[in-house]
Amino acid sequence: MSRTRRLNCIIPPHILYKLLESEDPEVRQAALDSLVSTARLRGERSVRGSLPGAAAGNGRRTIFDCRRGRFLHSAELARSEDGPASTDESVNRAFDGLAETRDFFREVLQRNSLDDRGMRLDGYVHYDAHYNNAFWDGRQMVFGDGDGKLFTDFTGSLDVIAHELTHGVTEFTAGLAYHNQSGALNESMSDVFGSLVKQWSLNQSAETADWLIGADVFTPGVDADALRSMKAPGQAYDNALFGRDPQPDHMRNFANLPDNERGDFGGVHINSGIPNKAFYLAAARIGGFSWGAPGVIWYESLKASGMDTQFQSFADTTYRKAEELYGDGSAEQLAVLSAWQEVGIRISGVPAGVARARGAAVNGNGGVGREDGLAALSKQIRELSAQVRGLTEEVTALKGKKWPPRVDAGRSSDGR
Template sequence: MSTTSRLNCIIPPYLLKKLLESRDSELRQAALDTMLTTARLRGERAVRASFSGAAAPGNGRRTVFDCDQGSFLPAAVVARPEDGPESADESVNRAFGGLGLTRDFFKEVFQRDSIDGRGMRLDGYVHFSVKFNNAFWDGRQMVFGDGDGRVLGDLTGSLDVVAHELTHGVTEHTAGFEYHNQSGALNESVSDVFGSLVKQWSLKQSAGEADWLIGADVWTPGIDADALRSMKAPGHAYDNSLFGRDPQPDRMSKFIHLPDSEQGDNGGVHLNSGIPNKAFYLTAVGIGGFAWEAAGPIWFESLKASGAEAQFHDFAHTTFQKAGELFGIGSPEQSAVLAAWQEVEVPIRGVPTGIARARSLATNGNGGRGRQDGLAALTRQIGELSAKVAKLAKDVSALKTTR
């Protein structure tokens, strides 16, 4: 089950299902139409993926097309090319700006040439279909619906939504996390991480200043909700009569087991992403400063080093290793990574589970300087042991190859 044959949508299926239960016939119809159109597009995407080749490089050039409420993308007209003037249509301009900010973020922060690392052109389509309650990345382009206008608004309205969807493209061209169960939740989480970082980078916000909300601008003013998801507080993005309470868990003891099917959100990928989301938030605030300067590189390098079927504990271990490589074994950055994953109850291989509590006591003033120094020393020892084990495994693999 490869991510390259997936249609990655920002609005989780469980929210659309809630709209199907509404007493309002217009809301039910908009939700039903969105789900049917999405199902059709998923089928078309799966067929295309079976014979499509690599995207042609285009120096990261942007083009925004206007679908004019149609759903046949080849019929859309160019609304704003890379070198064209600003449009009179704000949806066009917002999409154009979001594509550019995401492209520039990856270029300036990670020296990545567009989302595929080879200058992939960025095509965006606005005003897709009628009252389409979603935005998606289909492996080749970014598509935005206008929303139903009652519950969900224009999906070009949130920069982090644009960056989230484009990051699915980055993941496709790096780790390629399989889109189901824990690897699928990592796929969604990575998109939330870099979606939030693009927004923070554009606003020059520190980790402490950021709101850590995903999709705060997709709801209409009449809906009592903060956002689609909260990385700072998974499970607390909304709580209202229409959608109920945000069901995202924030730790492994609350992990939600669902069927690996479309109806089960592919094993709860949009739900369980709250666990690695919280780990990144805790890492970023634990380190402090701008999150894209330390926590971001740790996650980005870990994304590039991960396999398609990585589980939470695999990714946690990789981030711990990368933090040591980038900032030093036993560094504050590596200690922050360790404490964050232990706080959300995801183990790191070879690490005792009580260290996170020790770190918490040290940082809130109850542990004293000696406890902090002891934690740093223990983290350093663990990191060194982890590095030796990794080297030994590599040597053994090389020895088997030569035989």
Template sequence: MSRTRHVNCVIPPYILEKLLESDDRQVRQAALDTLLTTARLRGERAVRASFAAAASANGRRTVFDCEQGRFLQLAVLARSEDGPPATDEAANRAFDALGLTRDFYQEVFQRNSIDDRGMRLDGYVHFAVKFNNAFWDGREMVFGDGDGVKFGDLTRSLDVIAHELTHGVTDFTAGFEYHNQSGALNESISDVFGTLVKQWSLKQSVEEADWLIGTEVWTPGIDADALRSMKAPGTAFDNAQFGRDPQPDRMSRFVHMPDTEEGDHGAVHYNSGIPNKAFYLTAKRIGGFAWEAAGLIWYESLKVSQADFQFQDFADTTYRKAGELFGAGSTEQSAVLAAWREVEVPISGIPTGVARARSLAVDGSDGAGREDGVAALGRQLSALSTRVAELADDVAALKRAR
């Protein structure tokens, strides 16, 4: 049974569950209401998703105001594609973020909206009372206002909105099953393109970007940088209320949890830190604007991936795609190889020595490191050729002895 039909929420469950331990009764109640509402919405997800493909209108945006209600069909129109700006800033922020995400996919990857067929983009603001989340349900984006104590208005974060919409792109491409490693890939892809939308809108280079997801989600009273860090998974927050960011940054720190709702479907929000770090390292090694090369490699790999892909499958696909797009042995392909090797997902079929040599080549900062890496690669290939020749001689000798 496919597991791609899932309500994808911005705030990971391990954060909301921490709020249930708060000394503030209102904070506890807001967290409980958010978790219960999210559980109810999962039951509606499959029904909504089945109608998604039929709602095509050249990516036209419409934003509705739920007025703190929980029933989307009762929401009132706040802003349309052809109408004036709304008097409500949350509606305008949602409208602008929907447009920026749509335009990013169109201009950078020539993708026509979420489904590549002009799917309309509907957003709903002011959902429920003190709802500590925002989500994509297969058909529309829904935003809560936050409890005002721990979380603020969820429309304030562009990368979070782009993250959620990208779950839709994944649904219409690879359809990564939402559990275990494929589920972590699902979450990681949304972080990758969420941050790329933000970087593209600000015209930030790899070096200028902060590589943080959801910096605007927390209220000023919370001592935390963001929900997640792609540059350094496990460092986005560390405080008394939520503990320390639990994301791993390599396979030796992989988090094992049961494939249940309580187990975050096999720790999908935890282990997404591993492919996140691989993307960051790839972009860093290539340099420039991350969406131009690293983003293209990841996007083209997403389009040819399968629903049950594991980290190894996706790593191998990005390596192959980098070679197809930029040439075998190119800086871009070497960057992919080195990045996955650093997070302990070595590319299949590439000897360790060769991977290490090519990592040295692409990591050279002044040319000397690159030169040394190429020399090391040459030595490794020479040694392999010698070994192959020796094996051929041994086989010949065995045949003569018969």
């Protein structure tokens, strides 16, 4: 399959461009250097995009030290799968983060590394001087140290590592084209599984997780919760440095941006807030651990998607997968249905009235006390039948006819 490949960076361009307006010359220079370096890397990536990726190796990890250089081929070996721990904590954090992500996909989703064929995992630390980003380039994971003023060492964020590696999973499954809605889905899949790896590592439930992406990339002096919030898109930050988080949480606020680098290739890091919110809502309503049913539904839907999959198509796929995996009218399927509805996407083929009736069976309390979807629909049918029967009996009485008393079977739960 032919795929449109891009360099996938964790820091979206709109933040770096905003930093170019800073009154602090050091902040401006670091942002400019990061943008220039990323543009150069994109050019190199396009040249070797058709070359084969990393060899199979049962997910074996190798970490290299760039020593603040810009050329990966000159980096030094810092730690291997069978070697001792390093004295450099950046090396060890990257090594451990690759393992957590690899083990999550293997143990939770039965996937053998990023390509499902044991692809080896290579990481490069200390890339460039004051580089404010981390990225997956289709072959390896690369980490900047940050400028120390706004951004810290990017190896310190497990969800960032998992986010970037998930771009590899997406590339080897759906191959979602990195622009417009398919690109926003690409970014959203990385946020979803980046968050799930962190939740899995910390044994957090949907209720106790923070649902933040990149909460650890800022220095303590920066007034920001994270790069993105899946629970509350658009509320991760609001300050003079970065401006206000531009992510929408509903289709009515979808951002139509140019399909170029400055426009974030159609707003892939921005519009990803919509499917991000849908996943959070589904996970919260199903309850328990989000890497269970919600994660499996999204993963199977990713595998069933293609390069040009749009929001509507992906939403429809998650609904069908929920049915295949957990049953028609199951609590899991109803949670998926209502989650997409809440962000402004109606599942195809589900009439609005039916959607409202089914959605009523799911509450927002993390799944606690929810009713099975079919049972809820049956209850509503019984209640309607009881009302019709009551009206029939009243009409019959008016005609002077006396019907024998009815048995209780089929009456509504309130006894009518």
